[in-house]
Every structure is written in C-alpha cells, then in structure tokens.
Amino acid sequence: MDRGRREALQGDLARLADGERDAFHPVFVCLWPLLRGFASRYLPAEDAEDAAQEALVKVFARAAVFDARRDALRWTLGIAAYEIKTARRRRQRRREDGEPSAEIGDGRAGPEALAIAKEREDAIAAALALLDPADAAALRAYAADEPPPVKGATFRKRVQRALARLRLAWRIDHGRP
Amino acid sequence: MAVPEAALSARARRAYEMGRLRSALPAVALVMPMVGLSLVLCDRPTASAGCGLGLVAVLLAAAWRGRPFARGARAGLIAGLGPLLLPMATCLHLCAGGVCLLAPAACVIAALLGGAALGLYARRRVPASPEADGYLLTALAVAALVGSLGCVIAGLSGIVGMVTGLALGTAPVLWWPARTTS
Numbered sequence: 001m002d003r004g005r006r007e008a009l010q011g012d013l014a015r016l017a018d019g020e021r022d023a024f025h026p027v028f029v030c031l032w033p034l035l036r037g038f039a040s041r042y043l044p045a046e047d048a049e050d051a052a053q054e055a056l057v058k059v060f061a062r063a064a065v066f067d068a069r070r071d072a073l074r075w076t077l078g079i080a081a082y083e084i085k086t087a088r089r090r091r092q093r094r095r096e097d098g099e100p101s102a103e104i105g106d107g108r109a110g111p112e113a114l115a116i117a118k119e120r121e122d123a124i125a126a127a128l129a130l131l132d133p134a135d136a137a138a139l140r141a142y143a144a145d146e147p148p149p150v151k152g153a154t155f156r157k158r159v160q161r162a163l164a165r166l167r168l169a170w171r172i173d174h175g176r177p
Numbered sequence: 178m179a180v181p182e183a184a185l186s187a188r189a190r191r192a193y194e195m196g197r198l199r200s201a202l203p204a205v206a207l208v209m210p211m212v213g214l215s216l217v218l219c220d221r222p223t224a225s226a227g228c229g230l231g232l233v234a235v236l237l238a239a240a241w242r243g244r245p246f247a248r249g250a251r252a253g254l255i256a257g258l259g260p261l262l263l264p265m266a267t268c269l270h271l272c273a274g275g276v277c278l279l280a281p282a283a284c285v286i287a288a289l290l291g292g293a294a295l296g297l298y299a300r301r302r303v304p305a306s307p308e309a310d311g312y313l314l315t316a317l318a319v320a321a322l323v324g325s326l327g328c329v330i331a332g333l334s335g336i337v338g339m340v341t342g343l344a345l346g347t348a349p350v351l352w353w354p355a356r357t358t359s
Contacts, residue, residue, distance in 0.1 A: 060196065062196055064199070
C-alpha cells in the first residue's frame, strides 16, 4: 500500500470512528482487497477468504473505538493477524481430528504450499523492485552467495542498509516483515 | 466461503452500527453509580429511575449517532456532576431534620456553574457550525438529566431550578459579546 492510500485510510477510519457514515464505503473499498491479500499470504485459499471476512467485520465492529492517533493500517492488520492465527489454530485442530490434509501423501509440498511459496516469491520480487537498483543487486548477490563486488565490510554494510529498506517497503505493503 | 461483496458490506455495516452502540457502554457504566446514589439518597425511586433511564437512552443515541452528539454527551456528563453531587452533599450535611431548604439553591448554583463551564468550553473548543448546535443540545440534555438525578432530592422545583440554571449559565457565555469561530 503506497503512502497516499495509507494516509487516506488513516483519515477515513478516523472519520468513521467519529461517526461519519460517508467514510464507510472508502474504508470498505480500501480494506477488503488488502485483508484478502494479507490473509491469503498466510492461509490456504478456502480459509483465507473466511479469515479476511471475519477480520473485516471485526475491524468495522471496533471502528467506533479506533483511536485516530494510532496507525490505521497497523491497527487493521493487527486485527487481521489475530483472525489468521485463529484460523490456523482451527485448521490445526481439524488436522488433529483426522480431517484430510492438503499435503500430498509422499511428503512433497502440495499445490497449495507451492502456490503460497510462489506468491511469497512474487511479493519479495515486488518489494525488491521498489528498492534502489544498487540495493536490490546487493541483496540478490547476498542471497545467491555470490562473491561481493566491493570490499567485505562495505558489502556487509550495504546489505544491512538494503535489508532495512526492504523491511520498511515490505511493512508498508504487507504489514510485517 | 466466498460471499458477494454487497452482502459482506451489509454485514460490515451492521457490525459497525452495533459497535457504535457498544461504544456507549463505558458512559452507561458511569451512570449506574449516579443512579444508585440518587435511588439511595433522594427517596424518590420512580423519579430517579425515570431520569436514569432517560439518561441511558440519550447516551446510547448520542454514541450511536457519533460526531458532535457523542462529544456533547461526554461534556454534558461532566457539566452535570455539580448539580448531581452538590444538592446531595448539602442535604447530607445540613438537613438532618428532614427539610432540605438548601437543596434547591444548591441545584441552581451548581447548574449555573456547570452551564457556564459548558458554555466556556463550547465557545473555545467547538467551532461555530451547524454541528455546534447538536453538540450544545446534547450536552445540555445530558447535563440536565445527570443534574436531575441529584436535584430530584429537592422535588420538581429543584429540577426546574437546575434546568433554568443550566440555561442561564450557558447562554451569556455563548452569546455575549460574540461567539468566536475558531
């Protein structure tokens, strides 16, 4: 989520907390895809949709007590994270009760796990694309264990700085590193 | 399970409206000891319960509606504390014989002070706009109902005196010499 949309969400949620019903639709339109995307990163599709819906309804149920001094995105994602945790626990219980699992019998990752991994890789690539090319190159070289193009200490420092920027970009888009 | 976006929006809307009502619960919880005090000290249980119910209804409606109404209700709760407590205090200390001549005067004086404080606050903090009227009306209604819980000790004359005091305390501060628009 870019800075402009984030600020718009902050303003709209503050207005909604104040009782301004006109802000309902903009908040809904902003949050629904965001929460659906957030949930689908951590849950398989069938659970993600339910968790995102529950999170959305809870966000609106608590909107009246939202403190406008708090960060709206973090507050919303905090509620969503709790819903995701609950959905995971529910899923775990279902597994323990002997319901069929999504994993393939021979221990290989199932299509669902592969899809999640693919989505995560895409998200990392998107976050890297937001960085300065030099930062992205340093991180790629570091991840691939390639020989550093500059001296060791300089390279380490560059990787450290690039990681901090990547974390920031990821946090703005996805809510947590 | 995927649901149509319109259905989800309606569900979210219902949750929001219910959440607004729930947001009044802390204020309603504050009212309970006030009603309790009134029931115990004022010896007019029907009137105390009636004022309490009215107050809860106004608080719920104001919190649900939000905006200036919710803010006005909070201000009214504070402004009404004087007319609630002062008559009870004067009766407890000075009217052991059963006649509370000081109570009506206490109602009027506390209401004048509460009204003036409310007017000063509204004049400084609430910009002159159509919303300001909603703020003031709600604040005065809540202050009057909170004050009634205490002034019921002096009977109907106490309540009328308190309401008059609130209006007289608020009006000059708001309209004299001229309201600022900041």
